[in-house]
Amino acid sequence: MGKIVSSHSTSHILFSPQAAPDQAERIYQGMKELGELLVEKEPDVILMIASEHMFNIDLSIQPPFCIGVSDHYTPLGDLGIPQREFRGYREFAESLVGYTAEAGFDLAMAEGIAPDHGITLPLTFVKPWGKIPLVPLYVNINMTPSPTPSRCLALANTLKRAIEEARPEHERVAVIGSGGLSHWLNIPGAGEVSEQFDQKIIDLMVSGNGHQIAEMSTEEILEQGGNGGLEVMNWMMAAAMVPGTRGRKVFYEPMTAWLTGMGGVVMDV
Numbered sequence: 001m002g003k004i005v006s007s008h009s010t011s012h013i014l015f016s017p018q019a020a021p022d023q024a025e026r027i028y029q030g031m032k033e034l035g036e037l038l039v040e041k042e043p044d045v046i047l048m049i050a051s052e053h054m055f056n057i058d059l060s061i062q063p064p065f066c067i068g069v070s071d072h073y074t075p076l077g078d079l080g081i082p083q084r085e086f087r088g089y090r091e092f093a094e095s096l097v098g099y100t101a102e103a104g105f106d107l108a109m110a111e112g113i114a115p116d117h118g119i120t121l122p123l124t125f126v127k128p129w130g131k132i133p134l135v136p137l138y139v140n141i142n143m144t145p146s147p148t149p150s151r152c153l154a155l156a157n158t159l160k161r162a163i164e165e166a167r168p169e170h171e172r173v174a175v176i177g178s179g180g181l182s183h184w185l186n187i188p189g190a191g192e193v194s195e196q197f198d199q200k201i202i203d204l205m206v207s208g209n210g211h212q213i214a215e216m217s218t219e220e221i222l223e224q225g226g227n228g229g230l231e232v233m234n235w236m237m238a239a240a241m242v243p244g245t246r247g248r249k250v251f252y253e254p255m256t257a258w259l260t261g262m263g264g265v266v267m268d269v
């Protein structure tokens with residue numbers, strides 16, 4: 001059986017530090033720490049649960065859940081992230097697709113993804129670049145209806161079982177939940193940050209109750225955390241895959257200069 005040896009969640013942008021250099025530095029150092037903690041656990045593969053920002057998954061086709069099955073990826077290059085190839089892991093991805101299909105989930109498989117910052121920004125802090133294979137799992141928060149929080153939780157629970165029951169003995173898996181925290185994109189409220197919402201999410205993660213984020217409805221998250229705040233589904237899933245563990249807040253900044261709450265939590269796996 002495989003083992004989940006690491007789980008952390010993090011926001012996935014970096015903009016110019018000029019408007020708030022102290023906050024930006026704390027965010028950068030927090031992301032750096034999260035990457036280093038992951039590498040210390042010596043995982044064989046990273047499963048990164050993220051959102052896609054309408055570059056690859058757009059209105060032309062809108063799968064609720066989509067997993068990358070390629071053995072190699074070339075980044076899209078947005079946010080100035082270099083287009084350096086990194087490794088995927090087809091066999092791992094396809095085994096998750098097969099296992100979850102038996103459990104009632106139909107993951108769309110993608111061959112031709114050019115991962116955007118949702119994947120590549122957190123990956124930037126996992127050094128050296130591309131050494132550990134990465135499998136992207138996209139949760140579609142752009143479409144309506146997006147997968148419900150309870151559906152996301154059920155998938156996380158199933159993915160955990162897939163790793164523990166269907167993967168080879170000694171395989172070490174790191175999970176990253178990528179996105180959040182509160183932000184409103186291209187809708188009324190744009191530019192606002194809700195410290196109250198962000199703190200609630202962080203508190204649930206730190207107290208070992210990240211799965212309870214799934215008790216919120218999509219509408220409640222939209223109301224309290226904005227449309228971008230729906231990315232906390234990815235945090236919830238990463239926490240749910242390591243039940244019984246508490247977390248530690250590595251950084252949090254209500255980063256109004258970047259129009260979003262920025263946070264990172266590592267689970268004590």
Ligand SMILES: [Fe+2]
Nearest residue numbers: 051118179231
């Ligand atoms: Fe995002």
